[in-house]
Amino acid sequence: MSEANLVLFKNIHIQGQNTLAVAQQQGAYKRMEKALGMSGEEIIQEVKSAGLRGRGGAGFPAGLKWSFIPKDDPRPKYLVCNADEGEPGTCKDRDLMRFDPHLLIEGMIIAGYAVNSKQGYIYIRGEFYREAEVLEAAVAEAYAANLLGKNILGKGVDFDLAVHRGAGAYVCGEESALLNSLEGEKGQPRLKPPFPANVGLYGCPTVINNVETLCAVPAILEKGGAWYSKLGVEKSSGTKLFSVSGHVNKPGNYEVELGIPLKSLINDYAGGVRGGWENLKGVIPGGSSTPVLIPEQCETILMSYEALAGAGSMLGAGSVIVMDKSTCIVKAIARLSKFYRHESCGQCTPCREGTGWLAQIMDRIETGQGREGDIDLLLSVCSNIQGKTICALGDAAAMPVVGAIRHFRDEFEYHVKHGRCMVD
Amino acid sequence: MSEIAPAAKPAFSQEALKKVETIYNRYPADKRQSALLPVLDLAQREFGGWLSRASMDYVAELMGLAPIRVYEVATFYTMYNLKPVGKHHVQVCTNISCWLCGSDGIGEAVKQRLEIEYGQTTEDGNFTLSEVECLGACVNAPMFQINDDYYENLTPETAVKIIDELANKA
Numbered sequence: 356m357s358e359a360n361l362v363l364f365k366n367i368h369i370q371g372q373n374t375l376a377v378a379q380q381q382g383a384y385k386r387m388e389k390a391l392g393m394s395g396e397e398i399i400q401e402v403k404s405a406g407l408r409g410r411g412g413a414g415f416p417a418g419l420k421w422s423f424i425p426k427d428d429p430r431p432k433y434l435v436c437n438a439d440e441g442e443p444g445t446c447k448d449r450d451l452m453r454f455d456p457h458l459l460i461e462g463m464i465i466a467g468y469a470v471n472s473k474q475g476y477i478y479i480r481g482e483f484y485r486e487a488e489v490l491e492a493a494v495a496e497a498y499a500a501n502l503l504g505k506n507i508l509g510k511g512v513d514f515d516l517a518v519h520r521g522a523g524a525y526v527c528g529e530e531s532a533l534l535n536s537l538e539g540e541k542g543q544p545r546l547k548p549p550f551p552a553n554v555g556l557y558g559c560p561t562v563i564n565n566v567e568t569l570c571a572v573p574a575i576l577e578k579g580g581a582w583y584s585k586l587g588v589e590k591s592s593g594t595k596l597f598s599v600s601g602h603v604n605k606p607g608n609y610e611v612e613l614g615i616p617l618k619s620l621i622n623d624y625a626g627g628v629r630g631g632w633e634n635l636k637g638v639i640p641g642g643s644s645t646p647v648l649i650p651e652q653c654e655t656i657l658m659s660y661e662a663l664a665g666a667g668s669m670l671g672a673g674s675v676i677v678m679d680k681s682t683c684i685v686k687a688i689a690r691l692s693k694f695y696r697h698e699s700c701g702q703c704t705p706c707r708e709g710t711g712w713l714a715q716i717m718d719r720i721e722t723g724q725g726r727e728g729d730i731d732l733l734l735s736v737c738s739n740i741q742g743k744t745i746c747a748l749g750d751a752a753a754m755p756v757v758g759a760i761r762h763f764r765d766e767f768e769y770h771v772k773h774g775r776c777m778v779d
Numbered sequence: 780m781s782e783i784a785p786a787a788k789p790a791f792s793q794e795a796l797k798k799v800e801t802i803y804n805r806y807p808a809d810k811r812q813s814a815l816l817p818v819l820d821l822a823q824r825e826f827g828g829w830l831s832r833a834s835m836d837y838v839a840e841l842m843g844l845a846p847i848r849v850y851e852v853a854t855f856y857t858m859y860n861l862k863p864v865g866k867h868h869v870q871v872c873t874n875i876s877c878w879l880c881g882s883d884g885i886g887e888a889v890k891q892r893l894e895i896e897y898g899q900t901t902e903d904g905n906f907t908l909s910e911v912e913c914l915g916a917c918v919n920a921p922m923f924q925i926n927d928d929y930y931e932n933l934t935p936e937t938a939v940k941i942i943d944e945l946a947n948k949a
Binding site: 431440441442443444445446449476480481482483484485517519520521522523524525536537538539540541542557598599600601602606607608639643674676678682687690691694697698700 | 805806807810811812813814815816817819820848851852855856857858859873874875876878879880912913914915916917918919920924927928929
């Protein structure tokens with residue numbers, strides 16, 4: 356892990372890093388200057404060769420996404436930073452924004468230049484009010500230093516950037532819902548295709564990247580795509596921020612290379628499981644929508660996109676939620692079902708009705724009112740949601756339920772049969 | 780939609796109107812509706828921490844939008860309060876990471892201290908207590924938000940202490 360902590364969190368612990376003066380002492384905007392001397396195509400090639408994949412959860416290659424923006428199109432192009440961090444367990448982007456906002460701004464200027472965008476927006480979840488203040492102050496500083504605006508540093512490049520606060524809707528983390536929200540509408544997802552690269556904000560070509568993705572860009576420009584691609588493992592290159600929360604001794608956001616063993620992440624970085632490794636019950640590896648892993652899997656699993664998919668789960672946003680043996684898995688999943696019911700936008704019937712069913716059935720099992728056949732009913736409801744909705748929120752609601760029943764069916768059955776938890 | 784009407788017809792101060800102009804400037808001139816979320820947030824701050832029907836109508840008129848466009852947005856997002864809230868809005872996160880780390884105890888301690896349940900406001904109008912979904916501070920769980928500020932790594936004792944300090948200031 357020698358070169359981890361050199362990409363995203365390199366300067367995060369430096370006092371005053373949120374100010375332009377301190378950030379520039381650490382080299383901020385030097386990478387941008389370099390980038391503005393390159394062609395957009397060269398930058399995209401560098402990011403492609405880095406193998407950088409979107410850090411918001413889907414893992415789509417960033418350089419490839421940028422290359423989808425049509426070149427000879429007279430419409431304005433937009434760059435939107437998805438800072439609507441809201442998946443339970445996820446809180447990494449918040450640290451990047453509040454402690455190193457200029458890193459994000461620099462990444463956005465480079466990305467904007469690469470795709471010929473002259474206007475960027477940072478869509479930040481509304482609850483992050485103080486973080487939005489920090490970003491706005493950093494944006495104002497960047498404007499005053501001609502790092503944003505017209506003719507940046509006399510290089511003939513224009514790029515404007517604005518911070519836009521959301522208002523408390525998890526679904527707005529879905530990129531097309533985010534665009535609707537940014538246009539002043541209800542944050543309901545759009546049918547795709549057309550994809551935002553062609554029809555995005557205001558019907559124009561739009562790139563949407565997560566905060567963490569954009570923050571990785573300056574280092575890639577500085578040290579090269581080849582250097583970045585050597586970090587991590589094949590197909591999952593680079594470093595990743597993991598938010599480790601729940602029953603660990605040292606919860607926190609940790610930057611490590613992708614492909615690190617989960618056990619090492621928990622033991623060597625997050626201080627180990629409360630009560631020792633033997634006390635581990637399960638780990639949700641990538642945020643609330645990703646299916647839970649059992650201890651046998653946690654012994655050997657690597658934190659890469661491929662390894663977690665192979666284990667029937669997902670890397671997601673890298674949000675590792677650790678549960679020790681005191682946890683009632685039924686109650687944990689019931690809590691998540693309540694969340695998805697609350698956050699369904701109501702547009703698609705399978706999701707609107709299905710998330711309500713899931714929450715209701717999970718709640719009655721958890722409170723000892725479970726009926727015979729409820730577990731199969733849950734699976735049936737899940738199969739009627741999955742793949743049948745406009746966006747992935749329905750899938751996100753179903754996956755943790757299916758995953759928990761796969762591994763902990765006996766606990767669900769005990770709940771139904773005895774009307775109480777086997778953990779109590 | 781709330782039945783409670785404010786005492787006077789709402790209108791932005793000159794200062795707030797200047798802020799509205801700043802907000803408009805972030806978006807293309809012909810895409811003014813993009814400013815709706817931030818302008819509603821401003822209205823909530825200007826008009827006592829919540830959005831009455833009259834406040835929404837005012838925003839609609841100000842922005843040249845049909846009132847329904849404003850209502851549907853105001854009712855979609857959880858951060859717009861459609862009924863009055865206390866001076867301090869205590870929002871306790873009880874989602875998974877906070878729950879694993881003891882948010883039940885935080886909620887109970889605050890309920891006991893304020894003598895109200897989730898969804899209620901103290902009689903003096905000083906505090907409203909809400910249960911909310913993930914606030915994105917999971918590695919510093921358990922936590923709550925009061926107005927614009929996060930309070931993290933709470934214990935029942937520190938949670939009550941924070942409430943006491945605000946109560947004494949009020």
